[in-house]
Amino acid sequence: xxxxxFSTLFVGQNLIKLLSVDSTNxxxxxxxxxxxxxxxGTVIMAENxxxxxxxxxxxxxxxxxxxxxxxxxxxxxxxxxxxxxMLNMAISxxxxxxxxxYLPAGLSIKWPNDVYFVNKKIGGVLIENTIVGNxxxxxxxxxxxNVNQTVFAKELENKAGSIAQxxxxxxxxxxxxxxxxxxxxxxxxxxxxxxxxxxxxxxxxLYKVNQLAKYRSLVDxxxxxxxxxxxTAMGLxxxxxxxxxxxxxxxxxxxxxx
Ligand code: BTN
Numbered sequence: 161x162x163x164x165x166f167s168t169l170f171v172g173q174n175l176i177k178l179l180s181v182d183s184t185n186x187x188x189x190x191x192x193x194x195x196x197x198x199x200x201g202t203v204i205m206a207e208n209x210x211x212x213x214x215x216x217x218x219x220x221x222x223x224x225x226x227x228x229x230x231x232x233x234x235x236x237x238x239x240x241x242x243x244x245x246m247l248n249m250a251i252s253x254x255x256x257x258x259x260x261x262y263l264p265a266g267l268s269i270k271w272p273n274d275v276y277f278v279n280k281k282i283g284g285v286l287i288e289n290t291i292v293g294n295x296x297x298x299x300x301x302x303x304x305x306n307v308n309q310t311v312f313a314k315e316l317e318n319k320a321g322s323i324a325q326x327x328x329x330x331x332x333x334x335x336x337x338x339x340x341x342x343x344x345x346x347x348x349x350x351x352x353x354x355x356x357x358x359x360x361x362x363x364x365x366l367y368k369v370n371q372l373a374k375y376r377s378l379v380d381x382x383x384x385x386x387x388x389x390x391x392t393a394m395g396l397x398x399x400x401x402x403x404x405x406x407x408x409x410x411x412x413x414x415x416x417x418x
């Protein structure tokens with residue numbers, strides 16, 4: 161166990177810092193298959209990922225040494241499959257709670273778990289569960305946050321942003337990681353203690369909640385205006401079109417247009 165000075169009980173107490181790795185999620189996955197048990201809350205962080213993975217098979221690009229790219233190992237055997245989205249909510253709220261201490265108003269969670277500032281993505285989460293029976297067993301939470309990177313590829317310039325771009329100054333990566341680990345620990349413990357407020361907290365922070373906006377249904381290609389109302393227990397996104405009844409969308413079934 162590597163020690164550090166994080167002000168947590170367990171998240172980040174075993175912190176493994178790597179200079180370069182394909183993906184911190186992959187590295188952690190290999191560690192979980194070793195015979196030796198991994199301490200709950202183990203964190204792997206890398207200065208550079210050369211094959212960082214995003215959602216839907218995308219590549220996660222992050223300039224070396226300027227950002228946070230890390231993965232957290234959590235035991236999650238108290239979560240049944242039907243409640244798996246609770247973990248997603250807990251992590252999204254934790255990130256929001258940590259970042260709100262650094263940033264002015266404008267932070268939100270773009271469903272299901274993108275970190276947004278105004279209309280730009282500043283971070284993303286890749287959650288990988290190991291399931292046994294009808295329960296999770298353990299989970300790897302991969303987090304990529306654009307922190308001190310200020311230059312993005314042309315095709316990302318309008319969509320991606322960073323904390324340094326917003327603040328016009330650099331942020332200490334270790335302090336920010338400590339804050340995020342602290343928040344993840346608090347929210348994980350809330351989840352474990354069955355606190356019921358997570359869904360309300362999450363919905364209140366949702367990007368575009370209750371606002372009239374344009375969407376494309378990827379189920380039938382229809383473009384419509386409507387308002388996000390919230391999420392279902394399974395984590396589906398509920399949108400009420402201007403004319404019509406609420407529709408529930410699964411991941412990959414909806415595109416945010418404007
Ligand atoms: C997304 O597409 O929004 C999710 C991005 C997740 C990126 C992080 S960086 C650390 C961890 N390791 C990976 O390979 N991916 C996640």
